[in-house]
Amino acid sequence: MYRYELHMHTKEGSACAVSSVEDMIKQYVKIGFSGAVVTNHFIRGNTCVSRSLPWEQLIMQYSKAYTNGRKIAEELDFDLFFGIEEGYGNGKEFLAYGFEPEFLLSRPFLRNTDLNIWAQEIHSVGGFIAYAHPFRDRDYIKNPDEVPDISIVDGIEGYNRGNRDIENEKAIRVFGNEDTIITAGSDLHSTDFDSAYGIETQHRIRSNEELVKMLLERNFRVYLGG
Numbered sequence: 160m161y162r163y164e165l166h167m168h169t170k171e172g173s174a175c176a177v178s179s180v181e182d183m184i185k186q187y188v189k190i191g192f193s194g195a196v197v198t199n200h201f202i203r204g205n206t207c208v209s210r211s212l213p214w215e216q217l218i219m220q221y222s223k224a225y226t227n228g229r230k231i232a233e234e235l236d237f238d239l240f241f242g243i244e245e246g247y248g249n250g251k252e253f254l255a256y257g258f259e260p261e262f263l264l265s266r267p268f269l270r271n272t273d274l275n276i277w278a279q280e281i282h283s284v285g286g287f288i289a290y291a292h293p294f295r296d297r298d299y300i301k302n303p304d305e306v307p308d309i310s311i312v313d314g315i316e317g318y319n320r321g322n323r324d325i326e327n328e329k330a331i332r333v334f335g336n337e338d339t340i341i342t343a344g345s346d347l348h349s350t351d352f353d354s355a356y357g358i359e360t361q362h363r364i365r366s367n368e369e370l371v372k373m374l375l376e377r378n379f380r381v382y383l384g385g
Contacts, residue, residue: 162382163364164195164357166244166254166291166316166344171224172199174207176348180228184237186350192357194238194364196256197225198344202270203246214267222260238364244291247274250300251293251307254316254344257286257371278311287371288312289342292319294329306333314340314374318381320356321346340374343381354384 168176169183178186180197187195199221200206208220225241232239242256243263253274262284263269269277281288293315296303309315317330318341334341345355358379364370373379 160359160361161193161363162191162357162359163238164192164345164355165256165342166198166319166346167195168199168346168348169197169224170207171227172197172207172221173348174200174205178349180224181231182350183347184228184231184235184239186352187355188235188237190353190355192355194240196240196242197228198242198244198254199224201243201245204244204252214270215264218260218264221263225260240367240370245277247277249302250297252291253277253288253312254291255281255286255288257281257367258284259367262286274311285368285371287314287374289314289316289340291316292322292326292346294326294333295319295322296326309334309337309339314342316344317341318343318356318383319346320344320384340377341381342374343383356384357382
């Protein structure tokens with residue numbers, strides 16, 4: 160079996176992260192993971208990238224974790240993918256995968272747009288979008304119990320390692336009986352971990368296309384740290 164992390168932060172892109180992409184990769188390799196998606200906070204979240212930068216510079220800066228991490232990932236035979244975690248209002252966020260930084264680079268209008276446009280653009284390039292920790296209850300999140308519109312996205316992150324159990328349980332209770340793709344992710348920000356959430360697959364994932372296909376076809380099972 161191969162294990163993949165779908166929600167990882169690094170200090171190159173997220174203001175709340177403390178570890179570098181290199182150190183995060185090494186720790187995931189140490190605990191037996193085969194790969195991860197770098198999902199740093201984008202410009203409507205807790206990013207450490209200056210939002211005042213011209214778009215091209217902003218994307219280049221934001222993508223550093225991924226571009227810098229690819230070399231070490233290759234050396235360690237670790238599959239590294241690019242993704243984002245972005246806010247869409249009232250403290251709520253989504254995760255998206257299945258594309259390279261060039262997707263963002265060619266779409267400066269994404270600086271100020273809504274969730275519907277994000278979803279349309281992500282789907283236009285064959286990407287995957289899911290609500291991150293949909294019922295997380297924190298001071299900065301307005302209406303944490305609001306049920307998001309599942310028709311806009313492909314799935315939800317039903318199991319988030321940073322959530323309280325009650326928050327994950329609500330996500331599974333609300334969406335578990337629907338035809339909804341449910342994933343798991345750790346939401347880790349440092350190397351201070353010896354287990355992680357994610358997904359397990361029977362086949363190794365080598366490309367963005369394979370990652371999205373595997374998620375959409377549900378050819379995985381959630382992994383909650385053993």
